[in-house]
Amino acid sequence: xxxxxxxxxxxxxxxxxxxxxxxxxxxxxxxxxxxxxxxxxxxxxxxxxxxxxxxxxxxxxxxxxxxxxxxxxxxxxxxxxxxxxxxxxxxxxxxxxxxxxxxxxxxxxxxxxx
Amino acid sequence: xxxxxxxxxxxxxxxxxxxxxxxxxxxxxxxxxxxxxxxxxxxxxxxxxxxxxxxxxxxxxxxxxxxxxxxxxxxxxxxxxxxxxxxxxxxxxxxxxxxxxxxxxxxxxxxx
Numbered sequence: 001x002x003x004x005x006x007x008x009x010x011x012x013x014x015x016x017x018x019x020x021x022x023x024x025x026x027x028x029x030x031x032x033x034x035x036x037x038x039x040x041x042x043x044x045x046x047x048x049x050x051x052x053x054x055x056x057x058x059x060x061x062x063x064x065x066x067x068x069x070x071x072x073x074x075x076x077x078x079x080x081x082x083x084x085x086x087x088x089x090x091x092x093x094x095x096x097x098x099x100x101x102x103x104x105x106x107x108x109x110x111x112x113x114x
Numbered sequence: 115x116x117x118x119x120x121x122x123x124x125x126x127x128x129x130x131x132x133x134x135x136x137x138x139x140x141x142x143x144x145x146x147x148x149x150x151x152x153x154x155x156x157x158x159x160x161x162x163x164x165x166x167x168x169x170x171x172x173x174x175x176x177x178x179x180x181x182x183x184x185x186x187x188x189x190x191x192x193x194x195x196x197x198x199x200x201x202x203x204x205x206x207x208x209x210x211x212x213x214x215x216x217x218x219x220x221x222x223x224x225x226x
Contacts, residue, residue, distance in 0.1 A: 009154070034214060043118070043204060043217035044157075090156060101172070102215065104156035 002027045002093045006105035014113050019063075019078040021108045023091035026072065033074045034092040034102070035065055044090065050074065061085070086112045116140050120205050120218035127195045127225045135190040135221050137205030145208050146188035147172075147215065148180060150201040157204060163188055195225045 007022040025031060032051045036044040048059025055067045065076045074091060091105040121136045139146065144165050149157040149172075159172030163182040177199060179191045188207075192199060202222050206215040 036217075041219070043219045044206075045217070046214045049214055101159060101162065102157075104158070106154055106156045 002031065002103045004091050004093045004103055004105040006089075006091050006108050008108050009106070010109045010111065012111040012113065013081045015083055016080050019076070019081045019085065019110065021076040021089050021091075021110065023074045023076065023105060024072050025074060025091070025093045027093055032094040033065075033067060034094070035059065035063070035074075035076050036090045036092060038088045038090065038107075040087075047076070047089075081110075081112050083112050083114070086110055118205055118207055118216050118218035120203075120221050122221060123219065124222045125224070127192075127223070129196060129225060131195050131225075132191070132193050133195065133223075134192075135203055135205075135223075136187070137189065137218060138187045139205075139207040139216070140186065141207065141209070141216065142185070143207035143209050143216070144185070145210070146182065147206040147208075148178075148188070148190045149204045149206065150174065150199075151204060151220070152201050160190065160203075197225050199223065200225045 003026045005024045034049045035047040037047050038044045047063050048057045050057045050067045058064045063078050067074050088107045088109050090107050092102045094102050118139045147162045148160040151157050158174050160178050161180040163169045166185045169180050181189045202220045204220050205218045208215045
């Protein structure tokens with residue numbers, strides 16, 4: 001069975017400082033991993049995805065994530081936070097072997113202060 | 115450029131009432147999904163349809179039914195609403211299993 005643990009429910013940063021959102025996963029097979037972002041009263045938007053092609057994945061809006069199999073981690077980073085990055089972020093795992101049923105983490109709310 | 119469209123956006127029901135949430139996608143996607151989102155719990159899969167003509171239960175199917183009306187439309191029905199079904203409901207679709215899912219903006223449902 002697959003599972004995802006987002007290690008922080010809330011992360012607060014100042015504008016212009018780095019962002020780190022942490023995610024650990026568990027999967028029986030080679031996983032697909034995703035980060036989605038949700039702005040208030042909106043649906044989820046894909047930030048980036050890992051599907052075994054490259055361990056460092058670049059996404060939209062300057063975000064990137066690194067797949068580390070030895071640590072079963074897929075942390076999301078951004079060098080410099082912007083006020084518009086304030087949102088909820090979800091780490092998601094999918095089993096590549098089967099039909100794509102996603103398992104979501106509980107989310108990390110990113111707060112960005114001026 | 116609509117993507118995934120959900121109707122209604124908001125709804126308030128009384129316990130025991132029934133209602134159908136509608137979802138339509140215009141991306142010619144094969145697979146469609148219904149999720150519910152509750153505070154602190156992420157999204158949980160209610161039902162999914164891998165392709166037109168098929169539907170299967172997800173993690174939390176009790177109290178819900180679905181219909182894959184055609185390739186574009188996938189509806190979610192609450193036959194007898196309960197307060198525990200107060201949630202935000204999201205519909206999603208994808209072309210195939212290795213592609214990301216595209217989400218609608220959600221239906222906010224309150225049951226009194």
